[in-house]
Amino acid sequence: NAGVMQNPRHLVRRRGQEARLRCSPMKGHSHVYWYRQLPEEGLKFMVYLQKENIIDESGMPKERFSAEFPKEGPSILRIQQVVRGDSAAYFCASSLGLADSTDTQYFGPGTRLTVL
Amino acid sequence: RKEVEQDPGPFNVPEGATVAFNCTYSNSASQSFFWYRQDCRKEPKLLMSVYSSGNEDGRFTAQLNRASQYISLLIRDSKLSDSATYLCVVNGQAGTALIFGKGTTLSVSS
Numbered sequence: 001n002a003g004v005m006q007n008p009r010h011l012v013r014r015r016g017q018e019a020r021l022r023c024s025p026m027k028g029h030s031h032v033y034w035y036r037q038l039p040e041e042g043l044k045f046m047v048y049l050q051k052e053n054i055i056d057e058s059g060m061p062k063e064r065f066s067a068e069f070p071k072e073g074p075s076i077l078r079i080q081q082v083v084r085g086d087s088a089a090y091f092c093a094s095s096l097g098l099a100d101s102t103d104t105q106y107f108g109p110g111t112r113l114t115v116l
Numbered sequence: 117r118k119e120v121e122q123d124p125g126p127f128n129v130p131e132g133a134t135v136a137f138n139c140t141y142s143n144s145a146s147q148s149f150f151w152y153r154q155d156c157r158k159e160p161k162l163l164m165s166v167y168s169s170g171n172e173d174g175r176f177t178a179q180l181n182r183a184s185q186y187i188s189l190l191i192r193d194s195k196l197s198d199s200a201t202y203l204c205v206v207n208g209q210a211g212t213a214l215i216f217g218k219g220t221t222l223s224v225s226s
Contacts, residue, residue, distance in 0.1 A: 033213065042203070043160065045213035056213065091159055093214075103148075105214055107159040 002027065004094050004108035005074075012114045013082045021077040021111045025094030032075045033093040033105060034067060043091065049075060050097070082115045089113075119143060122204050122217035129224055133194045137220050139187040139204030148207035149180055151189050153200045154219065160203055163189075194224045 005024040013019050025032050034046040045059040049069035060067070064082075069075040079086055089112050093105040122139045129135050141149075149166040164171065166178040166187055177190040187204055204217040 035214075035216075042218040043214075043216040045215070048213060059213065089157070102165075104150075104162060104165070107161070109159050112157075 004029075004092055004106055006090075006092050006108035006111050008111060009109060010112050010114070012116065014116050015083055016081050019079040019082050019086070019113055021079075021090050021092075021113070022074040023077070023092030023094075023108060024074040025092075026106055029094035029096055029106075031095045031097035032069050033095075034075075034077050035091045035093065037089045037091065037110075039088070046077070079113075082113070084115045087113055087115045118217075119215045120204055120206050120217040122202075123220045125220040125222070127220065127222045129194055129222070131194060131196060131224055131226050133224075134190065134192045135194060135222060136191075137189045137202055137204070137222075139189075139217055141185050141187070141204075141206045141215075143206070143215075144182075144185060146185075146206045149187055150205040150207070150214075151176075151178060151187075152203040152205050152216075154203055155200050160205075160216075163202070191222075194222075196224050196226060198222060199224045 004026055007022050032049045035043040037043045047060050047067045048056040052071050064080045066078045089110045091110045092108045095103050095105045120141050151163040152160040153163045154160045164173050166180045168180050170179045175192045179188045201219040201221045203219045206215045
């Protein structure tokens, strides 16, 4: 039973390029969350998606960042015109979306983005 | 005030020691509480959920005090493999974002 999968695991981009991060949730999970962990910082929520819907994007920077979770295929976090400050570990988590406190988010291995 | 605050650490303890981590949260409406473990440069992994009645899993005991908005984790008989960063995590309600503390680093030495 595969867990949450993310790719690529490491991504190097030059300033101004685009970065695309992919996340495939655990089998049976339809809820996806993206978090960012800056160096020496805690994880910060970015966006919460269900299939074809953005439920909460309150943690997303207003510009250059977007996310989608299409009907088919993985969830994509897209960063346009990357800057050095975007260098971080980006973690995806998935859950069943249970409507009670037993709902648990499981994390993928993360994508480490380095902007040169 | 930060949403989730933890002991700054690091904690350096010998094998076999008992160590306790504390955490406070600011949102009294928080519904779910967890301890995650994060090894260096890896993803967070759920260690245990925390319930109002307190709960135990082997050498690990978690406590929640809703009135004080305080969460704790006790590790007994520390092992070298317990060395990691322990993250206190709070969830407002099911299906919402997790709010992470910055973590407390534990180093267990022989």
